[in-house]
Amino acid sequence: MSSFAFTDSVRVGQIGVGRWGRNLLRNLAAVPTADVVAVCDPSDPALAEAARLAPGARATRNADAVLGDDAVEAVVIATETPLHFEHAEAALQAGKHVFVEKPLAQTVEQAERLVALAAERDRRLMVGHLLRYHPAFQRVEEIAARGDLGDLRYLYSVRVNLGVVRQQENAFDSLAPHDLAVARALLGEATAVTAQGRDFLQDGVEDVVFATVEYGDALAHLHCSWLDPHKVRRTTLVGSRQMAVVDDQEPAEKLRIYDKGVDAVAGSADVAGALAVRAGEIAVPFLPPAEPLRVEVEEFLAAIREHRAPLTDGVDGLEVVRVLEAARTSLREGRRVEIAR
Structure with a gap:
């Protein structure tokens, strides 16, 4: 060596x-x-x-x-x-x-x-999970870590467009790693996955996949496709106190925090009356004008120079591959697949 x-x-x-x-x-x-x-x-x-x-x-x-x-x-x-x-x-x-x-x-x-x-x-071994270096997603991680969102309940993402069509990996393998890395950072380790998809253009290569990934009591639903008329890059995170939406196709307001939720009403005698819908203000946090790829590259170099693990290290990459492999099994066998470690 x-x-x-x-x-x-x-x-x-x-x-x-x-x-x-x-x-x-x-x-x-x-x-x-x-x-x-x-x-x-x-x-x-x-x-x-x-x-x-x-x-x-x-x-x-x-x-x-x-x-x-x-x-x-x-x-x-x-x-x-x-x-x-x-x-x-x-x-x-x-x-x-x-x-x-x-x-x-x-x-x-x-x-x-x-x-x-x-x-x-x-x-140092680092994986290019680019969204972990995106200012909007970094801000969401900060807000969630402070507890502002409350208990994280579920996440759903839409990552679709027309092309690029791959031959050696399906749409989920190609597009989902971005969202799976974010989901792991916010929700923890995945425990099971159920996936459905179809191979319209090439036999054995799914062009569209809908997958539900379980993270203990929390859920993530991912829609991935390269056969869609729209280009959408949107992630929604629902917490018990607030909700966050990252829309990377928005030119300016990429992150919005919604002060919305359903709260319990103390002293109510019936189930329906015990819940009250809350619709508060919408906040648009300021985000620094940083290119995620530049931040990612700088993190790799800093990890080498500082002799430390990078933010998206090999273990982070391994955990994403666990979900990808389980999703392929679910697509092939048409069943829910638990993720063993």
């Missing part, structure tokens, strides 16, 4: 400079604490774009050239999902810190292997 001396910047290599990978590379190249030294992609246009974004980085089509480079301290993996495990495992075995785009891996067994390997090699 390679060992690295502490430097002012982290020397980073990136594997994958596709549609999302170029956004990661743009942010890495702009952060002072990152020194992008190598980029890898099999596509000539992607490498040309990488040269524009990170002109000082060595370009290659061979991932092993990045993984085996002693000058590389950390590897960012932004490939197609089926390659996440292969590249992350090789990077950790080479003694690199690793950032993997979501999901961490395709199976629980693979994800557990990566978490164990990172601990064994004392390397």
Whole structure:
């Protein structure tokens, strides 16, 4: 295993400079604490774009050239999902810190292997659960932690649009990790999942999935699709005191807090009279103008430099993969699937 001396910047290599990978590379190249030294992609246009974004980085089509480079301290993996495990495992075995785009891996067994390997090699392993770095969702987590929302009862999200259609993962695997990471942060560990979906465009690849995930007494309902006329990115969280809605398609007011609920009325003799609907004010909190991807990249670099676990570490990625795997079983077998640990 390679060992690295502490430097002012982290020397980073990136594997994958596709549609999302170029956004990661743009942010890495702009952060002072990152020194992008190598980029890898099999596509000539992607490498040309990488040269524009990170002109000082060595370009290659061979991932092993990045993984085996002693000058590389950390590897960012932004490939197609089926390659996440292969590249992350090789990077950790080479003694690199690793950032993997979501999901961490395709199976629980693979994800557990990566978490164990990172601990064994004392390397930072981080997953790109981007919404955990979104100012609106960070504010919701703060409000919930203070108890302003009361007891968290349920969450539901709609993440739909027309395209991008995947071939090697269904709509739930592709879109749900964002919301599952948020649900875990707010509701705790998932205990069971029931999922239904249909494969209209490609046999065996669900284009639309409706899933109910249980978190003890709380619930999360997720609607994911790439076959929909609308682009919707909305999450609603219902608490006993207040309710929060994050709508990422809103240009300005992305977060609204509703002082609404149903309260018990003391001394009422009948059930109907014992409950009173409360409709209070709507608050629109100020959110800092931060790009979530930039915050995410900075967290990865800070975790390396400070020798600590990142906010969305390997365990966070593993727990999301547990739900994804259970949802695939539920889709295949048409039943509720408990999530064992």
